[in-house]
Amino acid sequence: IEQCNDFDSGLTGMCYRDYEKGRDAWVANKLGRALEKFEAGLSSDFAAGDHVTVADFKLYEELDKSRIIEPGCLGPYPRLSAFMVRVAALPRITAYMASGDCIERPLNNPHAQFK
Secondary structure, eight states: OHHHHHHHHHHHHHHHSOHHHHHHHHIIIIIHHHHHHHHHHOOSSBTTBSSOOHHHHHHHHHHHHHHHHSTTTTTTOHHHHHHHHHHHTSHHHHHHHHSTTOOOOOSSOTTSSOO
C-alpha cells in the first residue's frame, strides 16, 4: 500500500501543478518505472496473494487513474492488465460500477488542473 501511496502522491501532485508540462515528464520518467515495479511485484492473482485485500483496491485505483491519464499504458504489462480485469469482475465491484453511485470522474477536486 505504501508504494501505491507514494505513486499516488506524485500522480496527484502532477495534476495540481503545471499539468500540461508535468504530464509528459511524469509519463516519461515516472509512470513506466512504477508500472514495471507493480508488474514485477504481482506474482499471484492479487497484490497480497490469492485473496482480495485492501491493497488490491488501492492498486486498482492507481492503475485506473494511470489509464485515464495515459490510455494504453497497461498494454505492455500483462499481469497488471489481467489484475484490472480480475478486480473489476469481483461481483460487488461489478455491481458498484454499474450503479448510479459510481463516479468515474473527476479524479481530483476543482482546484486541480486535471480532473
